[in-house]
Amino acid sequence: MTALLAVLVSAGAAILLVEIAHRVVVRLGRKSMLAADLARKVHRPFLTAVTLVSVQQAIRVFAGDFTYRSGVMHALVLLCIAAFAWLVGAMLLVMEDVALARWRTDVPDNRRHRRIKTQVVMLRRVTVAAIVVLTIGVMLMTFPDIRALGASVIASAGVISVVAALAAQSTLGNVFAGIQLAFNDAIRVDDVVVVEQEWGRIEEITLTVVVVQIWDDRRLILPSSYFTTKPFQNWTRTGSAVLGTAEVDVDWSTPIEPMRAELRRVCESTELWDGRVCVLQVTEATGGNVRLRALVSADDAGALWDLRCLVRERLVAWIWEHQRGAVPRMRAEVDTQDRPSELARPIHRADLGASSDAARVFSGGDDGEGRGVTFGGPDGAAPVRA
Template sequence: MSSVLTAVLGVTGAAVAAVVLVEASHWAMIRIGRRSALAAELAKTMHRPFLVTVTLFAIQQALRVVAGEFPGRAEVLHLLVLLCIGSLGWLVAALLLVLEDLTLARWRTDVPDNLRRRRIKTQVVMLRRVTVAAIVILTLGVMLMTFPGIRALGASVLASAGLVSVIAALAAQSTLGNVFAGLQLAFSDAIRVDDVVVVEQEWGRIEEITLTYVAVQIWDDRRLILPTSYFTTKPFQNWTRSSSAVLGTAEIDVDWSTPIEPLRTELRRVCEGSDLWDERVCVLQVTEAIGGTIRLRALVSAADAGALWDLRCLVRERLVAWMWENQRGALPRMRTQLDETDDGVAPVRQSLGTRRTDVSPDARVFSGGDDAEARGAAFGGADGHDDTVSTAAGVSGLSGR
């Protein structure tokens, strides 16, 4: 009876001492946390797993030292060992989560020019998922290895590891492919959380990247769920990979008799009067002249994709309204010539040896300004101006998206 009482008192004393030690450490960490964000986060997140781990370890050691032989002693000690291993894995996971949360708090993404911050956030989130999964697997493995029968089974499994690995690889080929694709996306910088992309002809934002799938928030608040391997095997558009500023177009078909310069002036006035424009590009060009109409393309720029969409709609709306009020003859119309001797068009005489030099800078995309010259140099070849001009002509024919 005295041995049982001694064992109970010893175990209780060890548990109480562990709780007192942990609470004292927690109180000290809270005091330090008033001056340190790391200490405050440790005190908040790691208190419970630290308390459980230290208390279980103290009880286990007290049973080993104080308690003598009693029925079920080995099973109780084995159970305590399993609980200690599980709580230790919990403690390590909590520590890693604290460090990752501090990294995310330091590199916030709700600021301008956040490309680097979004890249770090994507990598940290992916590392968090990998580390938590690895800790869980390792903890379960260590717990299973405490059983003698499973240790023997593990030796026999290792003897036939070649066959098992082949079967597992074939069975989990798709899953493993997505996992490796997720790791590749996290560190290749192909996409990041909050990137604006166009996938499957849908425009949206990367909302979440996991080891197996990527969630894309479509502009109308739908969610497009794609496997991570999609972004490593198929082409897609990333509008914010190097910068959030983008260009967009608004196209209008008008009559051949339309004066272009007044429309350029109106486009400039619309852009300068809107806070959506980032003051980089404001160009009006004739991109097609076929059939009975000519096509005008207004090329404008904005700080991000959302502002660009609104700016494109605003430009299209204002140009249409201005033409209706000031140039109704510019509206598309069909012509029928009744008298072949007089088409009503005066001949235009211009010396072939003269060239116009008073072209408006708002009529050029790849020349005529600092930003335009930089764009022309970026799309130009090694031969200089000739390649730049030919490339500009090709790019100007692309449809704006």
């Protein structure tokens, strides 16, 4: 009866002290985000651990020998180990929240912040996994039979590790790849990437998989080893500001300068443009059309996509309204006179005349002769001509 009363008093005193401390921390949490986070996440594991330790000590001191004493004490030891592991895990969550609150990612230039967030999240997961493994190991070592088998288990650990590595080499490869991604800065949370011909954002990085949020809100789940073994595009590795293009095909008769002025006016009239790059260039002039490329810049990938669409839309509307003759057209020449004798007459080599130096690559001048020697092969052999 005395032991039962001692257990109840110890448990009650522990609960009372923890609740008083909790109230104090909650009051401090009105001014401190750290205290508020401690009050939310540490209260339950701390209460459990303190209560279990108080009950264990009360039984150890006040309870005499009884039938199930060893079993009860062993169970309390296991519960205390689990409770303290829970407490350590909760403290890690609080530390992660403090680090992430200091390095927020909802700021314009957040490259370093996103790197730290990725590393903090990955470290927390690795640490939590290590805590779970160590906790299970410590709990198992409290059993005398298992502790007696420790020597033989250690002796066979080499063989077991080899077999386990061969059986789970793919999983272990992804785990090591996930740890590598957290520290090699190849990708970070919130990075904008192009992977598997899909454009999206790194939403989550775990020990085994990487979750990519596609622009249309689909989720692409890839193993961590994908980003260490295959090429991919990272648009925001060195900064969130990016460049993009909008291409338009026009006719050869199109005046270019008025379109450059219109592109500048479109960029300056929208908040999507960051003021860095606004260039219109002719990048191709073949096949009967001239290809114009508008190169523009924006603060992030989302704004760039909208800016590219806006530039393309405004240029098309401007061409149709002010330069309708610039619309691509097909040209054909129709010959109504039938001249079968000229068409049927064979063309002789003499009709072509002597070729000028401007038509030669490997001869016909000092530069051409030098090139012919270079590409002529061994012993001055002539180059292969088509």
